[in-house]
Amino acid sequence: MPKEIGGYFSLELSQGEEFHKNAIHLNSGRAALQYILKAKGYQKIYLPAYICDSVLTPLHAESVRYEYYPINANFEPVFDKDIGNDDAFLYVNYFGINDQNVKDVIAHYQNVIVDNTQAFYSPPELGIDTFYSARKFFGVADGAYLYTDIELNTPLEVDVSYERMAHLLIRHDLSASAGYALFRKNDENIDTSGLKTMSRLTQAILSSVDYKKCEQIRRRNYLYLHTSLQDVNQLELPDLKTQTPMIYPFWVEDGFHLKQKLIEEEIYVATYWPEVKLRNNAPSLECSLVDNLVPLPIDQRYTLSDMQRIVAVIENWLAQRGYKPRNQLLPNKHNY
DSSP: OOOOOSSSOOOOOOOOOOTTTTSEEESOHHHHHHHHHHHHTOSEEEEESSSOGGGHHHHHHTTOEEEEEOBOTTSOBOOOOOOOTTEEEEEEOGGGOOHHHHHHHHHHOSSEEEEOTTOTTSOOOTTOEEEEESTTTSSOSOOEEEEOSOOOSSOOOBOOOGGGOHHHHHHHHSOHHHHHHHHHHHHHHHHHSOSOBOOHHHHHHHTTOOHHHHHHHHHHHHHHHHHHHTTTOOSOOOOOSSOOOSEEEEEOTTHHHHHHHHHHTTOOOOOSOGGGGGSTTOOHHHHHHHHHEEEEEOSTTOOHHHHHHHHHHHHHHHHHTTOOOHHHHGGGSOOO
8 A cells, every 4th residue: 555645644753663672563461461372372371369350361262271379478479389381370570670570480480471561671581471561651552562482373453543542632631530431441442352463553652752761750750759658668679770660569558548548639549450359269468469559650751749749648648647667567567
């Protein structure tokens, strides 16, 4: 088809390079996992119990059996079973700050699949199936990247994204709350869109991102929050020498009500993942994480003034409840 000339204008996007330009371009993290399962022919997969139900969609599509395993307070697998040749072991690089855990998992288990959907900037380990989600880090409706050593022979349909962009445009023009229902609808659409390649629109937007600037801002904001809150954060967070986080994970007793307070102050924080508590025999640590882990936003949209506002709200909330620094909380800290 010849290039169109003339007519109305499209979006004005700078023409740069994608961060994962050499990876396989797909439409979602779910699609990336399905691609791996289809290409490798796995019959069963071990999943961390602290994970969203959307991961089950590609498993059902490929008729792959699954079993959950627990994690400890350092987000390390608690797992001592043998992994068969037809089995896979999925590990999530939680919050983009668990690169060392990824290395340890690869050293201990076979057929590892690394879920880097929360760790966009973490490099893939050589020879290890690894996938990424773009919309958890940037203003796109979909898009994923996959590193694997086996490619499917069957050509994939190219996804189309323009009908999923409304929530992004509404937030730009109005507010996050005004577009939230459409944001949720987009999640549902992705769950049923199947395995496709990345849309041209998503790829064009991701080619216009200033990745270095985004990385610097995320790391700066994370470090500010960590300096301010580490004494009351019940998580022992790893060093950030080379990692770029998705959020700042703040684990505090009664975090459920802190999340409510932050949302009242129009500081929007998510809950990862309520469905975990509904599963049979859900581990106690994972249930506590659902209720009490507060994922604080640190991304490239926000300044240090925004971080100061977050800290002020939290410090006021903590003071009203008589919280003490973490070193005084250690006797009551979760022991899993």
